[in-house]
Amino acid sequence: MKREIPKEFLDNYNNFVKIFQSELNQLEDLLRLRLQQLKRTEGTRARLIDARIKKPAKIWKKAVKLGFSASKALNKIVDVLGIRIVCNNLSDIESIINMIKEETGYIKIKKVIDWVSNPRDDGYRAIHLRTVLKVPFRNVIKEIPCEIQVRTLAQDMWGRLSREDLYGNNPPELIGTISKVISEQLSTIDDMAQQIRNELNKPAELAHDIKDNDPLSSQRLAFLFKQKYNNEIWKWDLYDWMSYLEEAEAETIKDVKELLNDSKLKQSLDETAEDIRGYSLDDSEWVVYCAMVAADVNKESGIKAVKNYLEKEWKEITSIALSEGLPSTIKDFENELLEVNVYHNKDTEDQAERILSYFSLLGCISEDYYGMKQLDTTGAVGALIEYYGDIIDEDRLTELIEKFDQTYV
Structure with missing residues (x-):
């Protein structure tokens, strides 16, 4: 009841x-x-x-x-x-x-x-x-x-059998005995299946044991990465790499090597990354993005997809960095500028370096041919207005930034 x-x-x-x-x-x-x-x-x-x-x-x-x-x-x-x-x-x-x-x-x-x-x-x-x-x-x-x-x-099979077929509200003792025997037999099947799995998953002793005609697997890709770049690949990069290779219908290690040896594509993606964020791809990014290009309808479309991804990723990174790094209000920012412009000591030099990092995050710092830093004061004012979205005295802010530029940049 x-x-x-x-x-x-x-x-x-x-x-x-x-x-x-x-x-x-x-x-x-x-x-x-x-x-x-x-x-x-x-x-x-x-x-x-x-x-x-x-x-x-x-x-x-x-x-x-x-x-x-x-x-x-x-x-x-x-x-x-x-x-x-x-x-x-x-x-x-x-x-x-x-x-x-x-x-x-x-x-x-x-x-x-x-x-x-x-x-x-x-x-x-x-x-x-x-x-x-x-x-x-x-x-x-x-x-x-x-x-x-x-x-x-096997364990799930036992659970379903015992629930649906073997057990009632008051199972006889014999049924309980049979149930345990079935459980032990299924456990033996589990052990045998695991032995088969272990045998199939035995790693190659050395990376060079991998053959060009070997089918793709996560393990072989990790070995290939280690062999080619002398480094371990992070598991989520490995996941993305494998996913894009499957979309690209790559079937063997040879297919992957051909993608990785495309020097023109590497140069193109490096230049794209440098334009967006100031530095080229690292090895793990390269293996993932070259597979992303291969998975697209054509190379041109694939390069565009990588560019869009890098831009989105960099925007997210800079947005987080700005929210964590910049002063909470434009007034606080102006006060920091005023302090370093008026006082010149060890503390304000450290503070000036921090302000330079703000401008760098805002994309207002560049280097000339000789490696000298240059501050785009007009761009800095515009970036701060866009970031803070407050009513800002542009003339005062421009004056503070120009004086900072003359003193520290």
Whole structure:
């Protein structure tokens, strides 16, 4: 018989169910993205197969069993939200757990229950991550309980069999014994599948063991990068590189080498980067952007796409740097200029260097043929007006900047 649910609990549940659904959707999107990235960077094969909000009747039933009040049930029950991830192999489980641990800004793992190393008496095997989602709510951070289950295909098969076929409300002892035997047999299959995976994933002993006709993989690309540039590639750059190569329909290591050896494209993209931000591409940027060009409809369109990306990225970088570096108001900026123009000592010299960095961020500093810095005073006034958007005495600001230019630049 269903237990009657208190109105206080139902009202509380209904007040939060939209927030729960919104956060569950966001978590699904995040985890699907991260699983896709893991597939390319580490070869992890997994999919998110289930996401749900626990029904109010089930939450209340568990709350009564554990002795939680109506007001505290939603915060105390550990699986108000639930996610299930199924992966191919045992080694994938560790990659997935590490991935979730890295999402510290949003997901906090409170407890890891390992029923893989220590199966339950009934044969159940899985990893349960008891987490909370950190959600801003009315000027505070609210923690929403969420349980993330991670299983292999074989473990998930056992879970479905035991739930749908083997168990009733009062299973006979024989059924429990059979269930455990099935669990152990499926665990053996997991172990054998992992051995196959380990054998297939054995790395080449040396980078030069990679052959031109070898098919693409994240591991081979990482080796190739190490061989060519004597450096490690960051995993997210590796992910982007692999993604664009797939779009470009590159199939072998030879295809990648041909892209990397395109010196004319390298020169063109370096010049584009220098025009936008003042310095050329580093090695990891080059491998990603040359693949981006190859993935486009033609080279001209691809170069334009890289240019647009660099401009957007640089605008974001400078915007953040300006917000963190510049004084909060134009009045504060003018006061700093006035101080360094009037006083000349060690402290004001340091302050002047900081102001020079402001103008550099605003794009108003250049160098002449001899490497001497030049300040575009007119451009500086315009950039400050655009940045602060306040009513500014342009004549006074121009006078302060020109005096600063004469004294320090």
